[in-house]
Amino acid sequence: MDRFKRSVARRVFAFELNEATHRIESEEKLVQLLLPTGVPCSRVFIVGVLLDREETRPDSDFWKIRVSDPTGVFRGFIGKFQPDALESLLKIDPPEIVAIVSKVRLFEGNRTVVTLRPEFIVPVERDVMNYWIVETAEHTLSRIENMKKGGKELVEEAWRIYNPDLSKYEERVKEALEAVISSPKVEEEEVEEEKEEVEEVEVEEFEEVPEFSDEFEFEEEELDLSDILG
Amino acid sequence: MDRIQKIAEEIVEKFKKSGYEINRKDVYKRLKLLIEEFKVPESEAIRTVENYLIKELDISRDKLVSDSPLVKVEDIKTPGQWVSLKAKVVQLWDSSSPNVSQVGLIGDETGIIKFVIWAKANKPEVEEGKSYLFANVVTDSFGGRMQVNVNRNSRIEEIDEDIQLPPREVEAVGALVAIQQNSGLIRRCKKCNRVLTKGICPVHGKTEAYDDLRVKGVIDDGESYYEVILNQDNIKYLTGIGLEEAIEMAKKHYDREVVLSELKNRLLGRYFRFTGRKGERYFIVNEIDFLRYDGKEKAEELLSKLSG
Numbered sequence: 001m002d003r004f005k006r007s008v009a010r011r012v013f014a015f016e017l018n019e020a021t022h023r024i025e026s027e028e029k030l031v032q033l034l035l036p037t038g039v040p041c042s043r044v045f046i047v048g049v050l051l052d053r054e055e056t057r058p059d060s061d062f063w064k065i066r067v068s069d070p071t072g073v074f075r076g077f078i079g080k081f082q083p084d085a086l087e088s089l090l091k092i093d094p095p096e097i098v099a100i101v102s103k104v105r106l107f108e109g110n111r112t113v114v115t116l117r118p119e120f121i122v123p124v125e126r127d128v129m130n131y132w133i134v135e136t137a138e139h140t141l142s143r144i145e146n147m148k149k150g151g152k153e154l155v156e157e158a159w160r161i162y163n164p165d166l167s168k169y170e171e172r173v174k175e176a177l178e179a180v181i182s183s184p185k186v187e188e189e190e191v192e193e194e195k196e197e198v199e200e201v202e203v204e205e206f207e208e209v210p211e212f213s214d215e216f217e218f219e220e221e222e223l224d225l226s227d228i229l230g
Numbered sequence: 231m232d233r234i235q236k237i238a239e240e241i242v243e244k245f246k247k248s249g250y251e252i253n254r255k256d257v258y259k260r261l262k263l264l265i266e267e268f269k270v271p272e273s274e275a276i277r278t279v280e281n282y283l284i285k286e287l288d289i290s291r292d293k294l295v296s297d298s299p300l301v302k303v304e305d306i307k308t309p310g311q312w313v314s315l316k317a318k319v320v321q322l323w324d325s326s327s328p329n330v331s332q333v334g335l336i337g338d339e340t341g342i343i344k345f346v347i348w349a350k351a352n353k354p355e356v357e358e359g360k361s362y363l364f365a366n367v368v369t370d371s372f373g374g375r376m377q378v379n380v381n382r383n384s385r386i387e388e389i390d391e392d393i394q395l396p397p398r399e400v401e402a403v404g405a406l407v408a409i410q411q412n413s414g415l416i417r418r419c420k421k422c423n424r425v426l427t428k429g430i431c432p433v434h435g436k437t438e439a440y441d442d443l444r445v446k447g448v449i450d451d452g453e454s455y456y457e458v459i460l461n462q463d464n465i466k467y468l469t470g471i472g473l474e475e476a477i478e479m480a481k482k483h484y485d486r487e488v489v490l491s492e493l494k495n496r497l498l499g500r501y502f503r504f505t506g507r508k509g510e511r512y513f514i515v516n517e518i519d520f521l522r523y524d525g526k527e528k529a530e531e532l533l534s535k536l537s538g
């Protein structure tokens with residue numbers, strides 16, 4: 001029966017996902033990220049704003065994407081190994097609200113970076129984004145509670161590795177929830193407003209990860225081969 | 231001892247175990263008449279004689295204890311056991327094998343299990359939604375899942391009880407995180423309703439087919455996931471695209487895949503609330519709708535909890 005098992009899509013804010021630097025191996029030899037709040041994560045469901053898409057090299061059909069939520073920016077790559085996602089990506093004109101289901105990858109270069117490898121990316125309505133933020137807030141708070149309780153193996157491991165400042169996490173959750181409350185009513189929503197919001201987020205994110213895409217391509221080949229063989 | 235003597239002996243034993251002495255000769259005579267003279271199938275003859283005795287002794291069939299132990303579906307874990315169970319027929323499947331009389335799912339309040347009635351068992355057919363005593367059936371495992379087989383020595387008896395099925399009518403909320411293969415505008419085999427892949431039925435090969443619309447997908451709530459099947463009605467309710475509309479779309483674009491991409495665009499990544507009943511692997515969705523609530527209100531609520 002286990003052959004039908006698939007990994008759940010975690011609800012995690014960009015702020016937390018980007019702090020994750022540690023891999024764990026599960027019983028099924030599946031490599032997963034350990035989130036700073038003490039749960040394993042190999043797949044995520046995200047609803048955020050696609051800020052931009054940029055081909056890593058001309059005609060490479062390998063695109064770098066950035067997607068923001070109220071707490072930060074997710075970075076990801078879409079290439080020919082994700083034909084569905086690639087096809088949809090090329091039809092999207094950023095900035096636009098999108099839903100993404102994605103595998104997560106850890107890239108260990110000069111610094112450790114979590115990246116997304118989307119299975120699909122699809123434009124969605126604003127209320128979907130609000131639901132996602134509220135849901136992700138709830139999930140994050142419940143993970144924080146478990147961290148405070150302690151005891152569980154992965155929770156202890158997360159304490160050991162990340163020693164997270166939980167009040168900082170709670171602060172980010174609050175900000176995300178406030179973003180929902182102050183978001184325009186769905187009916188009144190205008191493209192203009194969306195644009196403004198996007199620009200703000202863009203500023204706070206760093207731009208350059210040098211030699212990143214080059215090194216990355218090598219990794220992409222490796223990873224996807226193992227995906228296919230596995 | 232001839233065959234009929236042996237059966238007579240078994241019946242006598244069975245009644246004896248339950249505390250009733252019966253006349254062996256009488257039983258033998260009746261069996262012989264039914265089986266040899268009237269060519270009644272053995273199992274029916276046994277049943278007829280037993281019923282006669284039960285009436286004669288004015289006892290209920292439940293008093294006869296020689297059946298295999300009565301178990302619940304959840305107790306069935308090892309293959310090769312003789313058991314009896316009271317269960318309701320949940321679903322009958324189309325059987326393609328001539329060796330199989332009926333196949334499908336039966337269940338009680340503890341679970342649902344596949345059953346097979348072998349053609350050789352020579353049993354009257356069961357009906358969906360009716361409850362039966364499946365006496366003396368054999369447990370088996372097939373493809374890693376348990377099932378029960380009804381053979382010649384088994385007995386199927388309709389019962390008055392309305393056996394309850396497990397509370398598997400779940401209600402859940404989650405995001406649609408995948409739409410799987412064989413979704414959209416599909417074709418099914420006219421003989422067995424199976425979905426064709428590249429125009430081929432896995433059982434009947436090249437065959438006459440009809441159109442259907444469905445979505446096989448995964449709804450995920452971040453903690454667990456449900457594999458769901460949406461039927462034509464569900465899809466039409468959510469998207470306005472019914473079977474007719476889907477066929478129109480496919481015609482217009484000379485491509486059946488447009489239907490699937492349209493459904494993906496409209497459904498993937500959205501939140502749903504649905505009710506459904508779990509089959510072996512999939513939740514058969516009963517009702518489904520887009521999740522609608524006031525996100526702001528919920529956000530306020532969480533915030534006040536956080537500050538408080």
Ligand SMILES: [Zn+2]
Nearest residue numbers: 419422431434
């Ligand atoms: Zn067929």
